[in-house]
Amino acid sequence: xxxxxxxxxxxxxxxxxxxxxxxxxxxxxxxxxxxxxxxxxxxxxxxxxxxxxxxxxxxxxxxxxxxxxxxxxxxxxxxxxxxxxxxxxxxxxxxxxxxxxxxxxxxxxxxxxxxxxxxxxxxxxxxxxxxxxxxxxxxxxxxxxxxxxxxxxxxxxxxxxxxxxxxxxxxxxxxxxxxxxxxxxxxxxxxxxxxxxxxxxxxxxxxxxxxxxxxxxxxxxxxxxxxxxxxxxxxxxxxxxxxxxxxxxxxxxxxxxxxxxxxxxxxxxxxxxxxxxxxxxxxxxxxxxxxxxxxxxxxxxxxxxxxxxxxxxxxxxxxxxxxxxxxxxxxxxxxxxxxxxxxxxxxxxxxxxxxxxxxxxxxxxxxxxxxxxxxxxxxxxxxxxxxxxxxx
Amino acid sequence: xxxxxxxxxxxxxxxxxxxxxxxxxxxxxxxxxxxxxxxxxxxxxxxxxxxxxxxxxxxxxxxxxxxxxxxxxxxxxxxxxxxxxxxxxxxxxxxxxxxxxxxxxxxxxxxxxxxxxxxxxxxxxxxxxxxxxxxxxxxxxxxxxxxxxxxxxxxxxxxxxxxxxxxxxxxxxxxxxxxxxxxxxxxxxxxxxxxxxxxxxxxxxxxxxxxxxxxxxxxxxxxxxxxxxxxxxxxxxxxxxxxxxxxxxxxxxxxxxxxxxxxxxxxxxxxxxxxxxxxxxxxxxxxxxxxxxxxxxxxxxxxxxxxxxxxxxxxxxxxxxxxxxxxxxxxxxxxxxxxxxxxxxxxxxxxxxxxxxxxxxxxxxxxxxxxxxxxxxxxxxxxxxxxxxxxx
Numbered sequence: 150x151x152x153x154x155x156x157x158x159x160x161x162x163x164x165x166x167x168x169x170x171x172x173x174x175x176x177x178x179x180x181x182x183x184x185x186x187x188x189x190x191x192x193x194x195x196x197x198x199x200x201x202x203x204x205x206x207x208x209x210x211x212x213x214x215x216x217x218x219x220x221x222x223x224x225x226x227x228x229x230x231x232x233x234x235x236x237x238x239x240x241x242x243x244x245x246x247x248x249x250x251x252x253x254x255x256x257x258x259x260x261x262x263x264x265x266x267x268x269x270x271x272x273x274x275x276x277x278x279x280x281x282x283x284x285x286x287x288x289x290x291x292x293x294x295x296x297x298x299x300x301x302x303x304x305x306x307x308x309x310x311x312x313x314x315x316x317x318x319x320x321x322x323x324x325x326x327x328x329x330x331x332x333x334x335x336x337x338x339x340x341x342x343x344x345x346x347x348x349x350x351x352x353x354x355x356x357x358x359x360x361x362x363x364x365x366x367x368x369x370x371x372x373x374x375x376x377x378x379x380x381x382x383x384x385x386x387x388x389x390x391x392x393x394x395x396x397x398x399x400x401x402x403x404x405x406x407x408x409x410x411x412x413x414x415x416x417x418x419x420x421x422x423x424x425x426x427x428x429x430x431x432x433x434x435x436x437x438x439x440x441x442x443x444x445x446x447x448x449x450x451x452x453x454x455x456x457x458x459x460x461x462x463x464x465x466x467x468x469x470x471x472x473x474x475x476x477x478x479x480x481x482x483x484x485x486x487x488x489x490x491x492x493x494x495x496x497x498x499x500x501x502x503x504x505x506x507x508x509x510x511x512x513x514x515x516x517x518x519x520x521x522x523x524x525x526x527x528x529x530x531x532x533x534x535x536x537x538x539x540x541x
Numbered sequence: 542x543x544x545x546x547x548x549x550x551x552x553x554x555x556x557x558x559x560x561x562x563x564x565x566x567x568x569x570x571x572x573x574x575x576x577x578x579x580x581x582x583x584x585x586x587x588x589x590x591x592x593x594x595x596x597x598x599x600x601x602x603x604x605x606x607x608x609x610x611x612x613x614x615x616x617x618x619x620x621x622x623x624x625x626x627x628x629x630x631x632x633x634x635x636x637x638x639x640x641x642x643x644x645x646x647x648x649x650x651x652x653x654x655x656x657x658x659x660x661x662x663x664x665x666x667x668x669x670x671x672x673x674x675x676x677x678x679x680x681x682x683x684x685x686x687x688x689x690x691x692x693x694x695x696x697x698x699x700x701x702x703x704x705x706x707x708x709x710x711x712x713x714x715x716x717x718x719x720x721x722x723x724x725x726x727x728x729x730x731x732x733x734x735x736x737x738x739x740x741x742x743x744x745x746x747x748x749x750x751x752x753x754x755x756x757x758x759x760x761x762x763x764x765x766x767x768x769x770x771x772x773x774x775x776x777x778x779x780x781x782x783x784x785x786x787x788x789x790x791x792x793x794x795x796x797x798x799x800x801x802x803x804x805x806x807x808x809x810x811x812x813x814x815x816x817x818x819x820x821x822x823x824x825x826x827x828x829x830x831x832x833x834x835x836x837x838x839x840x841x842x843x844x845x846x847x848x849x850x851x852x853x854x855x856x857x858x859x860x861x862x863x864x865x866x867x868x869x870x871x872x873x874x875x876x877x878x879x880x881x882x883x884x885x886x887x888x889x890x891x892x893x894x895x896x897x898x899x900x901x902x903x904x905x906x907x908x909x910x911x912x913x914x915x916x917x918x919x920x921x922x923x924x925x926x927x928x929x930x931x932x933x
Contacts, residue, residue, distance in 0.1 A: 189808075291817070295813045295816060355799050355805065355822035355825070359786075359826045362822075366786070370763055388762060391755065391758045394751075394758070395755055403748035406751070407746050410751075411747075412747070417851075420851050421687045422687065423683065424687060424840075424846070428850055430750040430751050451816045452816055458820055491795060
């Protein structure tokens with residue numbers, strides 16, 4: 150494997166001079182904090198999170214762009230782990246040599262969040278209720294303290310400080326990643342020069358808090374969830390399946406789904422047999438969700454839901470108080486047909502910043518994907534992003 | 542009570558000459574079919590459904606307007622049952638003496654659907670999986686045959702025929718009621734002179750079929766559901782609570798919810814305690830849903846979901862084939878910000894009818910309610926409705 154790694158590095162060097170489509174090899178690294186105190190005042194020992202980086206940190210350590218990830222995602226934002234890796238990181242279209250977030254210029258870094266939804270994915274390193282509590286030798290379950298978006302940010306900050314970094318050329322995130330990006334700008338204004346919120350918001354409103362709760366309730370309904378104590382038995386995979394199906398559909402839009410999914414024949418015989426048979430459209434959504442469920446951890450999803458539900462940028466008394474501290478140039482890129490974090494939320498945050506006299510740009514991403522335009526249609530804004538990143 | 546009833550009737554006669562806001566007293570009646578064969582070819586004995594009527598059937602029996610109800614509704618479309626009834630029927634704003642659907646001119650009739658979602662409401666009479674199977678003396682459970690929107694229509698037709706009616710001046714329905722209205726026009730074109738589809742569609746697309754399935758899966762996850770056999774034990778109220786919460790939120794819009802629900806303080810202490818504590822916005826939605834759950838029947842909701850999932854107007858091979866038969870004048874009134882049955886669905890159906898050279902009107906209802914604009918903002922279209930009903 151040593152040889153292979155060397156080959157990959159040579160390839161990387163070689164490919165850096167190639168155009169946009171060039172593959173980039175990346176590896177997951179691990180970062181440990183011996184004892185971490187949450188924003189809520191609880192202590193967690195032995196935090197471990199994974200991280201990835203693309204590009205090269207310059208000597209002044211001032212060319213850093215932090216990418217914060219979405220609810221179902223992780224720090225794999227760009228590149229491939231190996232030659233037979235079927236898919237590159239989720240924003241590979243805009244992160245890489247010569248791309249909008251140009252790894253020839255910037256050191257791009259991303260960190261697996263605490264309580265990551267998919268701790269069972271081979272390339273995710275995270276700490277959460279499924280982790281072993283060093284005090285008991287058993288998984289935390291619901292003894293794990295509630296964590297917030299600020300905690301995700303603080304763990305990232307600890308890693309950056311460990312690398313000798315104390316300034317971000319930019320922080321950029323989609324969806325839950327956008328919450329972290331705004332939180333960075335509000336909590337640590339001296340660090341953040343530019344903030345890009347993609348399909349995000351400065352705070353979650355009642356509508357969105359309720360919607361998130363539906364995902365949580367799906368998990369809690371599964372008898373295998375058992376109050377969060379399932380690590381010795383069967384995991385609540387049916388609850389996770391429903392939650393994931395809700396997340397997937399909620400993040401999409403009929404414009405995409407209705408052309409992707411087989412059109413239903415009138416009165417399919419199977420549908421008339423029993424209310425328990427699965428219709429084709431249902432198989433499409435739930436089949437994929439069921440297959441992916443074992444990679445998730447049910448409690449982790451509950452903790453992520455709660456972190457999102459509690460979000461108000463800056464964690465002050467009001468959103469306005471939180472936004473006041475922001476000194477970064479900001480760019481908001483919501484998706485026009487987003488049904489999960491609707492564009493009015495980003496618009497409202499941008500408007501509040503503008504009223505405070507801060508530097509704000511706002512443009513909507515279009516496309517058939519709904520919320521997921523923030524991932525799959527992002528290249529549409531490559532020019533704008535690249536320009537924003539060079540703005541002085 | 543005899544005296545009271547007489548008083549109500551006198552009051553009704555008196556009030557008919559009063560303006561729009563006058564109360565109208567109504568009563569639920571019951572209709573029985575000894576043996577009914579479903580569109581899918583199964584037999585159900587002893588069908589009982591409730592019905593209500595407002596206004597007077599003329600001698601020619603040609604002044605009939607049928608109102609078909611929505612998923613969570615029943616035949617209580619207008620009026621009150623008694624003086625201390627806190628709320629009138631759902632479309633009382635447009636049904637009554639001198640109103641858009643004028644009970645001085647029309648005999649307005651409405652029927653509780655088969656497998657009605659709320660069989661435990663005192664004023665609902667329905668037949669479904671919670672009913673006693675006369676062959677076994679026990680509730681049907683999942684032995685009840687799958688029924689379709691066509692079956693709802695056929696039961697209504699049997700009642701109308703029993704009353705000597707063979708023509709509808711109009712059929713008007715909201716949401717699932719709109720599916721029935723379109724089905725009426727497609728299946729029995731000789732009956733239907735005018736069809737009004739409010740917040741509806743000619744068929745459900747993959748997007749909507751998947752969304753409905755999420756409600757069903759919530760119920761099936763509840764261990765008390767027990768494959769539909771829960772009539773001897775505890776009902777799956779937690780599953781019904783989640784399903785209803787999904788239905789309620791899905792039928793609304795952030796524009797309404799975000800002004801109705803208490804704004805969340807930043808980091809409410811309760812929210813940090815545990816992922817199992819309920820946030821204020823969640824209490825608002827789930828508290829109301831939990832309180833209403835015992836009135837619903839879980840299996841009935843599953844059967845309603847399936848009836849909707851199977852819907853294509855006319856139940857032919859394609860929607861186009863089904864729409865071909867329609868000879869009624871049609872009026873489509875979707876809600877602009879509907880997130881449940883999005884307006885593109887009604888638009889698509891209207892467009893197909895227009896291409897076939899049929900008479901089609903299309904206007905969108907506005908308001909803060911999303912899907913529920915079809916109920917709560919309907920008065921906006923009172924003038925249009927009244928005009929449409931006199932169209933020759």
